[in-house]
Amino acid sequence: MSSPSANEATSGAAISVTSPALRLIVGDEEFLVERAVVDALASARAADPTAELRRVAAASLTRADLAELISPSLFAEGRVVVLEAAHEAGKEVAAAITDYVAAPADGVSLVVLHAGGARGKALADALRAARAEVTECPRVTKFEERVDFVRGEIKRAGGRITPDGVRVLIDAVGNDLRELAAAATQLVADTDGGVDENAVRRYHRGRADVTGFAVAEKAITGDRSGALEALRWATVLGVPAVLVADALADAVRTVAKVGAAGRGDPFRMAGQLGMPPWKVRKAQAQARGWRPAGIAVAMAVVADVNADVKGVAADANYALERAVLRVVAARDVS
Helix, strand or coil: CCCCCHHHHHHHHHHCCCCCCEEEEECCCHHHHHHHHHHHHHHHHHHCCCCEEEEEEHHHCCHHHHHHHHCCCCCCCCEEEEEECHHHCCHHHHHHHHHHHCCCCCCEEEEEEECCCCCCHHHHHHHHHCCCEEEECCCCCCHHHHHHHHHHHHHHCCCEECHHHHHHHHHHHCCCHHHHHHHHHHHHHHCCCEECHHHHHHHHCCHHHCCHHHHHHHHHCCCHHHHHHHHHHHHHCCCCHHHHHHHHHHHHHHHHHHHHHCCCCHHHHHHHHCCCHHHHHHHHHHHCCCCHHHHHHHHHHHHHHHHHHHHHCCCHHHHHHHHHHHHHHHCCCC
16 A cells, blocks of 8 residues: 655645644633634634534533533534633532543533632632643733733734834823734734834824823923924824823823932832833933922812813813913923
8 A cells, every 4th residue: 555645644634633622711801811712713613614613601501501512513513612701600510510621522622711719710720630721811900011912912913022112002002902902913014023113103193192191291391392282283183181181190290209209220119109110210300300399380280180171171172281381381490
């Protein structure tokens, strides 16, 4: 009997693609969890394009329901079963899942979503012990975590990004992980893979330049004309007045907080002040032009404009412009 040809061997290798029978997705960051589920389905359909997806809340299951979901198909059809919020499963169902993972059925890919924590921990431990493929999806809440997320998304798309590029991208897009992921992917596609601050600004066509934070940064550093120009662009492009006022207040409070803490290592001060080191370093430089009396005036200004943009003033845009001018002038108060 002749040996298989190279083409036949390659074809046989393609047919032998398999998908993990057990997956454990731990965490409650919705975007990351949903992407992990999509990846699990894609993996299963790479092995069997006809694989069916079934999603069900674990808390609503009975043992009989579970048995039906995870029983092998009579026609050997692939199936991806996603158990949502498995930490909320009843004791009987949790025990049935634990029994199943010890000997999973052929053709069934079981994907268990677990929020983490102590509730239902025994079930998660059983999946880990059964060598389930584990994906961690912790909630992203801190600035440093968003920085790591953006870097990871750029790398996932095949690119690289500079520290300044990360900061400007987050300033421009905000904290929503879906938007950050989409922007990161698009930036890599639109460049040669090297993303920096200039690339982000070009991509967003000025959006990164007209955020409330850009207005506030120019005002806090005494750049009168720059602050007014940024404010007028923000108004034209529809940046909400409340966001500009909030950014202005944040800039003044940050300078006041960092200035009062005195000089020191930004990395050591970051934990005490509750802000990232880069923000401490920037505020230290900005605080050098301010005196306590000027800070007091600026604090009163941002308190007033906060009320103005929420309905006290007849014209929110005029109130913002007046506040920016008063903050700039406050730097000269001794």
